[in-house]
């Protein structure tokens with residue numbers, strides 16, 4: 001009897017959590033960092049756009065910008081926003097090489113298991129690539145880093161109900177080594193954020209030729 005009651009309680013909590021519309025990332029802070037790298041009359045692709053709020057912010061601030069959104073699920077708050085498409089998370093074959101001036105990949109790649117496949121595609125379709133990620137400590141992730149990863153997995157599995165959820169964070173040097181395979185110029189900017197749930201660093205890689 002008690003077991004059943006407990007199971008019902010968990011289901012009830014899960015139901016209410018699923019009704020909360022959580023933002024999928026810290027938008028203003030990220031926007032302030034990416035705005036130095038985008039301009040009017042550019043074509044921008046936001047890969048893994050999530051709730052779409054960052055794209056809306058860009059559209060509001062740059063009236064002559066062409067913003068495209070892509071994701072593996074449709075989590076957008078504004079379902080009527082234009083230029084969205086669902087994709088398999090790896091292939092962007094509908095776009096020609098160099099079609100986008102800028103590709104944004106904001107807190108996405110840590111969810112991607114075969115990230116070289118998606119990186120190949122992003123680097124193919126985009127001229128400049130902006131990647132924002134949570135960054136583990138050097139030289140090796142600490143115990144707290146592993147705890148951070150573990151809690152992210154729980155969050156994705158139980159709160160976001162993504163049974164396939166994949167979570168793997170990298171250190172800055174692992175990112176840099178990978179990105180230099182694609183582009184000659186990689187710059188890294190630390191994005192300061194120190195909240196209790198953001199134990200690791202946040203950083204933006206700008207990849208250009």
Ligand SMILES: C[S@@+](CC[C@H](N)C(=O)[O-])C[C@H]1O[C@@H](n2cnc3c(N)ncnc32)[C@H](O)[C@@H]1O
Nearest residue numbers: 024025048049050072073089106107108111112
């Ligand atoms: C932490 S959220 C970030 C969302 C958004 N970029 C933001 O900053 O608010 C991660 C997003 O990555 C998406 N995602 C997961 N795997 C992906 C993949 N292989 N390709 C593209 N997006 C993916 C998820 O659907 C989710 O919207």
